[in-house]
Amino acid sequence: AQSVTQLDSQVPVFEEAPVELRCNYSSSVSVYLFWYVQYPNQGLQLLLKYLSGSTLVESINGFEAEFNKSQTSFHLRKPSVHISDTAEYFCAVSVTGGGNKLTFGTGTQLKVEL
């Protein structure tokens, strides 16, 4: 069985500062990796995903994540955050041939302050 660990439950950061949200996974088979964002009182939205190919993936709003197979990590980064990035971020994994089931981490609350 696979698992996902998000070590940081909360990350406070000042606006325009860089941020990294950590995600590590455990799986005995190949995986697909996802980052979802949940704004207050809204559903989860896909931020970015790694399926294959380039290990560095980017979102349209400036986030990026890099798949590191040797370290079994998929950390999310943004060089300069905005107030509007305040949300809950979930890392998730699905295994190839696993029926598209997602296993989620416990989430990281990103709070951007002025």
Added chain:
Amino acid sequence: GAVVSQHPSRVICKSGTSVKIECRSLDFQATTMFWYRQFPKQSLMLMATSNEGSKATYEQGVEKDKFLINHASLTLSTLTVTSAHPEDSSFYICSAYSGLAGNEQFFGPGTRLTVL
């Protein structure tokens, strides 16, 4: 992106009653829908996988007779919490998968269930 709706957004019921939650894919056909449960400060836990026209597949530890899932069409799945008890109070979230969007699941906004 594709839109998934859930109804109701929140419901309060008495212990022993049953509650039905609807999940709809509004602009695409969902071959598969997933139901999750999220406790405060915890992760989303997959409860079951629902395929149109067939019986749902439940995760280990989830009572199929308590959480009835019906996927009658390619745009609608329902979750019925039968004989609800206070410990069933939680945030229930559905997602829909069309098979066409690169393994992406589209999530509904969730339903907050409170059982008194």
